[in-house]
Amino acid sequence: MDIVSxxxxxxxxxxxxxxxxxxxxxGAWVSENTLPSFADMRAAFEQERAKRWQVSAAADxxxxxxxxxxxxxxxxxxxxxxxxxxxTAMPAGIRKLLDVANAVKPQSTNAAAxxxxxxxxxxxxxxIVHRITDFLGFVGAxxxxxxxxxxxxxxxxxxxxxxxxEQCGPQALGIVALISVLVGMILAYLGSVQLRQFGAExxxxxxxxxxxxxxxxxxxxxxxxAGRTGAAFAAQLGAMQANEEIDAITTLGISPVExxxxxRMLALIAAMPLLCIFADVLCLVGxxxxxxxxxxxxxxxxxxARGAVGFDDIMSGIIKGIVFAxxxxxxxxxxxxxxxxxxxxxxxxxxxxxVNAIVYLVIADAALNILYxxxxx
Amino acid sequence: MSSAIKEGDVHIEVRGVTLQYGERVIQHDLxxxxxxxxxxVIMGGSGCGKSTLLxxxxxxxxxxxxxxxxxxxxxxxAAPEQQLAMRRRWGITYQxxxxxxxxxxxxxxxxxxxxxxxxxxxxxxxxxxxxxALVGLAGFEEFYPAEISGGMQKRAALARAIALDxxxxxxxxxxxxxDPLSSQRLDELILQIRESMGGTVVIVTHELAxxxxxxxxxxxxxAETKTQLDxxxxxxxxxxxxxxxxxxxxSRGEAPGDQP
Numbered sequence: 001m002d003i004v005s006x007x008x009x010x011x012x013x014x015x016x017x018x019x020x021x022x023x024x025x026x027g028a029w030v031s032e033n034t035l036p037s038f039a040d041m042r043a044a045f046e047q048e049r050a051k052r053w054q055v056s057a058a059a060d061x062x063x064x065x066x067x068x069x070x071x072x073x074x075x076x077x078x079x080x081x082x083x084x085x086x087x088t089a090m091p092a093g094i095r096k097l098l099d100v101a102n103a104v105k106p107q108s109t110n111a112a113a114x115x116x117x118x119x120x121x122x123x124x125x126x127x128i129v130h131r132i133t134d135f136l137g138f139v140g141a142x143x144x145x146x147x148x149x150x151x152x153x154x155x156x157x158x159x160x161x162x163x164x165x166e167q168c169g170p171q172a173l174g175i176v177a178l179i180s181v182l183v184g185m186i187l188a189y190l191g192s193v194q195l196r197q198f199g200a201e202x203x204x205x206x207x208x209x210x211x212x213x214x215x216x217x218x219x220x221x222x223x224x225x226a227g228r229t230g231a232a233f234a235a236q237l238g239a240m241q242a243n244e245e246i247d248a249i250t251t252l253g254i255s256p257v258e259x260x261x262x263x264r265m266l267a268l269i270a271a272m273p274l275l276c277i278f279a280d281v282l283c284l285v286g287x288x289x290x291x292x293x294x295x296x297x298x299x300x301x302x303x304x305a306r307g308a309v310g311f312d313d314i315m316s317g318i319i320k321g322i323v324f325a326x327x328x329x330x331x332x333x334x335x336x337x338x339x340x341x342x343x344x345x346x347x348x349x350x351x352x353x354x355v356n357a358i359v360y361l362v363i364a365d366a367a368l369n370i371l372y373x374x375x376x377x
Numbered sequence: 378m379s380s381a382i383k384e385g386d387v388h389i390e391v392r393g394v395t396l397q398y399g400e401r402v403i404q405h406d407l408x409x410x411x412x413x414x415x416x417x418v419i420m421g422g423s424g425c426g427k428s429t430l431l432x433x434x435x436x437x438x439x440x441x442x443x444x445x446x447x448x449x450x451x452x453x454x455a456a457p458e459q460q461l462a463m464r465r466r467w468g469i470t471y472q473x474x475x476x477x478x479x480x481x482x483x484x485x486x487x488x489x490x491x492x493x494x495x496x497x498x499x500x501x502x503x504x505x506x507x508x509x510a511l512v513g514l515a516g517f518e519e520f521y522p523a524e525i526s527g528g529m530q531k532r533a534a535l536a537r538a539i540a541l542d543x544x545x546x547x548x549x550x551x552x553x554x555x556d557p558l559s560s561q562r563l564d565e566l567i568l569q570i571r572e573s574m575g576g577t578v579v580i581v582t583h584e585l586a587x588x589x590x591x592x593x594x595x596x597x598x599x600a601e602t603k604t605q606l607d608x609x610x611x612x613x614x615x616x617x618x619x620x621x622x623x624x625x626x627x628s629r630g631e632a633p634g635d636q637p
Contacts, residue, residue: 031542065542069500072503072510100511101515107514107515340523342521344478344479
C-alpha cells in the first residue's frame with residue numbers, strides 16, 4: 001500500500017481487520033477536490049458484509065462540509081439498515097457535528113400517495129365551492145358594514161376616506177386622460193373608415209359620443225382603476241395581513257371590513273363617476289382631433305355630439321362606473337384580506353385582485369347592456 | 378475602557394465608523410477589532426443601532442464616515458469580483474429569517490450552493506440533507522417557510538447561512554422571539570458549528586442569557602451618547618466596566634454579581 005502524500009487528492013482504503021469493516025480516509029476531503037461519492041463508500045463497505053462500519057482518519061486527513069455530507073449519509077444509511085456506525089476515531093469536530101446532525105430523528109415525510117382522478121376532481125370542486133363561499137361571505141360582510149355605516153355605527157375614519165379618494169381620484173387623472181384621448185381617437189378612426197363609404201363622416205361625432213359616454217369611458221376607466229387601485233388595495237391589505245396588522249385590528253374589536261374596506265370602497269365609488277365624466281370629455285376631445293383631420297369642423301362635431309348624447313346616456317355610463325367601482329374594490333379588498341401571510345401570497349393576492357376585477361367588470365358590463373336594452377335606457 | 382487586551386489575528390476592524398440615516402446620526406466614532414475565532418456580541422438597548430451596524434458590516438449600507446475592514450479589505454472599495462469573493466465567505470441570518478417564502482426549505486438552502494459551487498444536483502441534495510439535519514430539521518426538505526414555526530424558520534435560515542461553510546457568520550437577533558429552551562438550543566448549535574468549522578461569529582443581541590453563554594468578546598453601543606461605551610468580554614464588563622449603564626445592562630438592573 002503506497003501512501004498518497006498529495007493533498008490535492010482524497011481517497012480511502014480498507015485495511016484488513018479482524019472485526020467489521022474499517023475505512024481509513026486519506027488526503028484532503030474538501031469541496032475543491034473530486035471526492036469518492038457516498039455510493040463508492042457504501043459499495044466498499046458492503047463488500048465486507050459487516051454489521052459494523054468503522055471510519056478513521058489518516059495522518060494527512062483534512063475535511064469540510066463535503067466530507068461531512070458523505071459521513072452523514074453513511075450514518076443515516078447505517079441507522080436505516082440497522083448497522084453499527086463507529087466514528088469515534090474521527091477528529092473531534094467531525095464527531096461533534098455528526099452527533100448534532102443525528103441528534104434529531106428525521107421527521108417521517110410519508111409523502112402522500114399520488115392523488116387519484118376522483119380525489120383530484122373532489123379537491124377541485126371543493127376549491128370552487130370554497131371560493132364561492134369565501135366570496136359570498138365577503139359580500140355579506142360588506143353589506144353588514146354598509147348597514148352599520150347607514151346607522152352611523154361603522155368604525156371608519158373619515159380621514160382614511162379622504163386619503164383614498166385622493167389616491168384613486170386626482171392622482172389617477174393623468175393616466176385616465178391619456179388612455180381616454182387615445183380611445184377617442186381609436187373610436188373615431190374605426191368609425192371614419194366605415195362612414196366615409198357613405199360620405200357620412202360627420203356622424204363620427206355620434207359614434208364617438210355614444211361609444212364614449214355609454215361604454216368606453218366607464219369601461220376603460222374601470223380597467224385602469226382595476227390595475228392601479230384594485231391591485232394597490234390587495235397589496236396593502238395583503239401586506240397588513242402578513243404583518244399581523246389585521247389580526248391586531250380584529251383583536252382590538254374593530255371590524256377589518258368596516259375599518260379597512262369601507263373607506264377604500266366609498267372612495268372608489270365617489271371617484272369613479274367623476275373619473276367617468278372626465279374620461280367621456282377627453283374621449284370626445286380625442287375623437288374631435290381625428291374628425292377635424294377629416295374635414296369635419298369642430299363646430300359641426302360639437303353640434304352633432306350634443307345632439308347624439310342625452311341625459312340618459314350620461315347616466316347609463318355613470319351607473320356603470322359606480323357598479324364597476326364596487327366590483328373593483330370588492331375584488332381588491334377580498335384578495336388582500338384573504339391573502340396568505342408570506343410575500344409570495346401577497347403577490348398572488350395582487351394578481352387575483354386584478355384578474356377577478358377584470359372578469360367581474362366584463363360580466364357586469366355585458367349584464368348591464370342587456371338590462372339597459374330591455375328597459376330601453 | 379476596560380478592554381481586555383487580546384492577542385490574535387484581527388478578522389474585522391471597525392475604524393472610526395459613523396452610521397447615519399440621512400442627517401440622523403445613529404452611532405459615531407466606533408473603533409474596535411473583532412478577532413478571528415471570537416464569538417463577538419454587539420449589544421445595547423433597543424434602537425441603539427446594533428442591527429444597523431451589522432448591516433454596514435455585511436455591505437448592505439455604506440458607513441457615512443470611517444471604514445470597516447474585513448480581512449484587511451474594505452468591502453465598498455473592493456472590485457466587484459472581490460466583493461463577490463468576500464460575500465461567498467460570509468453566512469448571514471436576518472432578524473425575521475429572510476427565508477424565501479416561495480421556495481421550500483431544501484430550495485432555500487440550495488440557492489447559495491447553486492450560486493457558488495459546481496456541485497451536481499445529487500450532491501446538492503445530499504448537502505441539503507446534511508445541513509438541515511445539522512440544525513435539527515431532517516425530513517423538512519419539502520416544507521415551505523410559512524408551514525413551520527418561528528424557531529424552525531430561524532434554524533432553517535441558519536442551515537442556509539452555513540451552506541457554504543462560511544468563515545464568518547453574522548446573526549441578527551438569532552434568539553428574538555424564541556422560547557428560552559429553543560434559544561438555548563440555537564446558542565449551542567451556533568457554538569458547536571463554530572467550534573467544529575472554525576471561523577468567527579458576530580451576533581447582534583440583547584438577550585443576556587445568550588450573551589453570557591456564548592460571547593467571548595463584545596462591544597456595548599449606547600443609545601444616549603450614540604457611540605460605543607465599552608469593549609471587552611461580557612463577564613469582565615459586568616464586574617469591572619467603568620460605565621454604570623453597562624454594568625446595569627448586563628445585570629438587568631440588579632446588583633452586579635447576581636448573574637452567573
